[in-house]
Amino acid sequence: MIIQKVFEKHKKPLISYLMVGDGGYDKSLAYAKFLIDSGVDMLELGVPFSDPVADGEIILKAGQRALKSGADIDMVFEMAKALNSEYDVPLVIMSYLNPIFCYGYDRFFSQMAKHGIEAVIIPDLPFEERGEIEPFLKQYDVKQIAMVALNTGEERLKAIAENSTGFVYLVAVKGITGTQRPVIEAVGEVAKSIKTATKTPVVAGFGIKSSEDIEAFHQIVDGIVIASEFIRLREEGALDSIRSLIKTGK
Amino acid sequence: MRSKYGDYGGQYISEILMEPVQELERAFEAAVADPAFHETLKGYLKDYVGRENPLTYAENMTQSLGGAKIYLKREDLNHTGAHKINNALGQALIAKRMGKPNVIAETGAGQHGVATATACALLGLNCKIFMGAEDMARQKLNVFRMELLGSEVVCVESGSKVLKDATNEALKYWAAHIDDTHYIIGSAIGPAPYPEIVKYFQSVIGEETKTQHMAKEGRLPDAIIACVGGGSNAIGMYAPFVELPAVKLYGVEAAGMGLNTPEHAASISGGRIGVLHGTKTYLLQDDDGQVKEAYSISAGLDYPGIGPEHSFLHDTGRVTYVPATDDEAVTALQFMAKTEGIIPALESAHAVAYAMKLAPKMGKDETLVICLSGRGDKDVESIQRRLSHDHTESI
Numbered sequence: 240m241i242i243q244k245v246f247e248k249h250k251k252p253l254i255s256y257l258m259v260g261d262g263g264y265d266k267s268l269a270y271a272k273f274l275i276d277s278g279v280d281m282l283e284l285g286v287p288f289s290d291p292v293a294d295g296e297i298i299l300k301a302g303q304r305a306l307k308s309g310a311d312i313d314m315v316f317e318m319a320k321a322l323n324s325e326y327d328v329p330l331v332i333m334s335y336l337n338p339i340f341c342y343g344y345d346r347f348f349s350q351m352a353k354h355g356i357e358a359v360i361i362p363d364l365p366f367e368e369r370g371e372i373e374p375f376l377k378q379y380d381v382k383q384i385a386m387v388a389l390n391t392g393e394e395r396l397k398a399i400a401e402n403s404t405g406f407v408y409l410v411a412v413k414g415i416t417g418t419q420r421p422v423i424e425a426v427g428e429v430a431k432s433i434k435t436a437t438k439t440p441v442v443a444g445f446g447i448k449s450s451e452d453i454e455a456f457h458q459i460v461d462g463i464v465i466a467s468e469f470i471r472l473r474e475e476g477a478l479d480s481i482r483s484l485i486k487t488g489k
Numbered sequence: 490m491r492s493k494y495g496d497y498g499g500q501y502i503s504e505i506l507m508e509p510v511q512e513l514e515r516a517f518e519a520a521v522a523d524p525a526f527h528e529t530l531k532g533y534l535k536d537y538v539g540r541e542n543p544l545t546y547a548e549n550m551t552q553s554l555g556g557a558k559i560y561l562k563r564e565d566l567n568h569t570g571a572h573k574i575n576n577a578l579g580q581a582l583i584a585k586r587m588g589k590p591n592v593i594a595e596t597g598a599g600q601h602g603v604a605t606a607t608a609c610a611l612l613g614l615n616c617k618i619f620m621g622a623e624d625m626a627r628q629k630l631n632v633f634r635m636e637l638l639g640s641e642v643v644c645v646e647s648g649s650k651v652l653k654d655a656t657n658e659a660l661k662y663w664a665a666h667i668d669d670t671h672y673i674i675g676s677a678i679g680p681a682p683y684p685e686i687v688k689y690f691q692s693v694i695g696e697e698t699k700t701q702h703m704a705k706e707g708r709l710p711d712a713i714i715a716c717v718g719g720g721s722n723a724i725g726m727y728a729p730f731v732e733l734p735a736v737k738l739y740g741v742e743a744a745g746m747g748l749n750t751p752e753h754a755a756s757i758s759g760g761r762i763g764v765l766h767g768t769k770t771y772l773l774q775d776d777d778g779q780v781k782e783a784y785s786i787s788a789g790l791d792y793p794g795i796g797p798e799h800s801f802l803h804d805t806g807r808v809t810y811v812p813a814t815d816d817e818a819v820t821a822l823q824f825m826a827k828t829e830g831i832i833p834a835l836e837s838a839h840a841v842a843y844a845m846k847l848a849p850k851m852g853k854d855e856t857l858v859i860c861l862s863g864r865g866d867k868d869v870e871s872i873q874r875r876l877s878h879d880h881t882e883s884i
Contacts, residue, residue: 289779290653290765292660293503299647311777336501337764341778363501363764371499388505390667395507410505414665 240327242357242382242405245280246440251457252280253488254442256333256466258301259284259318260310267305268318270473275326277482278489282322283360283466284315286334293362295418297467312342312350319354331384331405333360336371348375358382358405366399384408387433389425396429400436407439409460412446416467421446427459450487463488490514492681494801500680502767506660509667514682516587521689526586530579534693537611538574542566544701544858549828550848557711557851559844561831561861562698564722571834571863572694572722573604577673579690581608584671591615591670595659597624597652598788599631600834600863601675606640608673616640619659621651624788631867649782652792656766676719677796680767684724684796691725698858699729706856712737712847715860716839717810718754718790720799722862731807739847740799741839743785744812754783756795757803757810763794770797786815786871787835789863817842819875822865834863835872 245252255274261267271282287302287310294302312334319330332351339347339361351359359381364371369383376383385403387396388410400407409429411421421443430441443456444464456463465484472480493499500510520526534540542563551559564572577594584592592614596602602618609616618635622644625632632642643662648654656674663672677687702710713730715723717740730736745753753759756771763772765780773781773793783793802808813821818835821842826832833841837860844859851857865872 287779289648290657292657292766293664295661296647303648306779335764337772337774337780338778340764340769341761341774341776362503363767365500365502365504365507367507368499368501386504388503388507390508391504392508392511410503412665413505413667415661419665 240329242281242329245329246406246461249280251488252462253278253485254281254283254462254464255279255469256283256285256464258287258298258305258470259315260287260305260308261301262304263308264314264318268321271318271322272325273478275322275328277485279328279485281329281331283331283333283464284318286312286315286332286338288335288338291335294416295467297470298416301470312338312347316350316354319356323355330356331358331360332356336361336364344372344375348372348379348381351381352379358384360384360408362386366395366402386410387429389413389422389429391429393432396432397436400433400439403437403439405439406442406462407433407437409433409441409443410445411443416445419446421452423455423459430459450484453484453488490518490682491685494798495804497769497797497800498681498684499769500767501764501769502680503664505664505667506680509663510680510682512587516583517682517686520583520586526582530582533578534575538568538578539566540693541697544698544705546705547829550825553828554845554848556849556853557855557857558853559848560702560710560856560858562694562726562858564694564860564862565831565833565837565864569604569607570866571600571604572691572725573601573675574607575693575725576675576687576690576721577601577604577608580671580673580686581605581612581614584614584673585612587671589669589671591617591666592673593617593619593659593662593670594673594675595619595652595655596675597655597791598867599624599628599635600789600867602635602642603631603638605673605675606635606638609640610638617643619643619645619655619662621645621655623650624652624655628788651782653780660766676721676792677724677798678719678766678768678794684768684798687721688724688728688798691721692728694722694725694860695727695729698726702856702858709733709736710858711851711855712739713858713860714739714741714840714844714847716741716790716836716862717795717799718743718792718836719794720796722860724796724798726860727802727808731802738808739843740808740810741813741843742810743787743790743839744814745784745786747814748812752784754785754790754792755812756793757800758812762800765794768797770794770800786818787839789834789836790839811843813839813842819872821845822872831861832865832869833861834865835868837862
């Protein structure tokens with residue numbers, strides 16, 4: 240399924256994330272399947288990185304575990320292949336720039352195209368540096384998901400939104416993943432500004448944890464991402480809680 | 490403002506940091522255009538830091554090495570004992586201009602932390618220093634020094650618990666406190682405009698050297714050597730000379746136990762291009778782009794990256810980057826202590842080590858300037874440990 244279809248089909252899609260290789264390949268694949276089986280509409284496959292400056296402790300530690308188990312970009316493509324053979328759910332790769340840079344842009348984006356992965360999220364590749372990968376995005380018809388923060392200025396927000404494809408990722412906290420609480424009013428304001436500049440759906444992530452959060456966000460954005468909270472619950476063995484949160488999100 | 494050096498540099502940071510770095514760039518440009526700012530900075534540099542510091546003719550070293558005439562740029566005589574204060578003070582003044590009451594900084598050995606804590610004490614700013622747990626254990630005295638100066642030292646337990654992790658945590662903290670906090674990066678690294686800002690405040694080293702050398706010799710120096718970790722003393726020293734090809738420039742990286750071992754910090758001699766902490770530059774990393782831990786006897790050179798402009802100056806061939814091992818640095822430190830009565834910082838001793846190789850190959854009518862970026866008081870204990878250990882081994 241393509242990303243656009245997800246937003247047409249589901250009223251408020253729920254996107255989740257997993258660190259590929261966290262717990263070893265087999266267990267992380269099983270977790271990916273569990274998330275999709277539980278009703279997640281789109282999945283971000285995380286590439287571990289030694290220095291994840293946009294992430295809090297939960298994802299940082301998941302990344303360290305994944306690195307210990309030998310996870311790398313090839314493992315991400317392997318998982319994509321396995322998931323695509325069973326499911327019709329869009330996959331998105333989330334990675335810091337350096338692992339992709341080292342893998343080689345041409346090799347990376349051609350592999351994305353080959354595995355039918357439509358988009359990539361690169362938290363340390365802002366709009367101003369898009370030239371870094373733009374030629375490859377065009378060549379292989381891959382999207383880079385734009386990120387907007389609560390402090391993104393008016394002018395830049397407009398430029399980012401107008402150039403966006405797939406969805407716009409609105410960072411709902413002033414800070415990093417999985418730590419602070421989102422400020423709904425501020426997120427609402429920014430979501431409104433994005434929507435006046437583009438028709439691309441707006442998805443909010445960072446700091447979303449509870450059914451109350453989900454309900455509040457559904458009023459102001461087109462979809463949400465839950466990442467750290469699910470990783471935390473998985474570590475606690477509370478898969479049931481994950482399942483019921485996903486149900487609330489539907 | 491310049492944000493790229495060839496393909497290096499840039500702003501590889503998360504969206505939330507984009508507006509703050511742009512705000513910083515505007516504030517910096519406004520400060521540079523304001524004569525009052527220059528007056529203030531100049532006043533502090535003179536009456537507080539103790540500039541200008543001397544360009545000392547090292548007569549004994551010169552005779553002993555039997556080649557080029559050696560001069561030492563004495564950053565070791567600055568208040569707080571190193572060049573770091575030039576940048577910390579300049580950026581603290583920028584923070585004041587931006588109306589930000591809080592300052593954060595990362596530190597490895599503690600030198601930049603101490604310099605930042607000092608500048609903040611002087612200017613009445615609140616200061617938090619991020620330091621890896623490993624480094625805190627190794628540099629207890631500097632931790633205490635920062636606390637004496639009224640700063641809070643934040644212990645970083647994540648990752649490998651050293652400088653790069655402290656930088657990660659400082660960046661994260663900054664992302665969450667951008668409204669009232671300025672991040673003083675200590676080296677010529679990080680996203681634009683940091684490398685340019687750090688170079689600006691450190692270029693006083695090169696400017697003074699140029700004028701002083703002119704006064705003493707009536708001409709430009711033939712060669713200049715500086716040590717390079719992130720590379721702030723080096724980039725400041727090179728700044729007025731880069732466009733003058735007659736002056737040969739050398740950067741000395743920390744080769745630790747040797748480039749043929751994993752234990753070194755030589756990003757250019759032993760690394761590959763990558764992206765870390767907002768900038769594209771030479772990096773120590775594995776095949777998958779995971780950043781490796783750097784190692785050097787000198788904690789101040791113990792960083793897996795290098796300022797992006799150094800990567801550019803390496804590629805263009807304008808600066809020659811060479812390695813010096815732990816052993817060579819320690820030997821150089823002892824040599825300088827005995828011949829000149831100056832104990833250099835272990836970082837600066839790397840520059841001295843290469844000078845010991847280069848000077849004898851140069852003519853007696855040529856001059857060589859070593860950037861003595863800091864004093865060695867902080868290293869005396871670890872040198873003592875190492876030398877007594879070596880002694881035991883030789884028995």
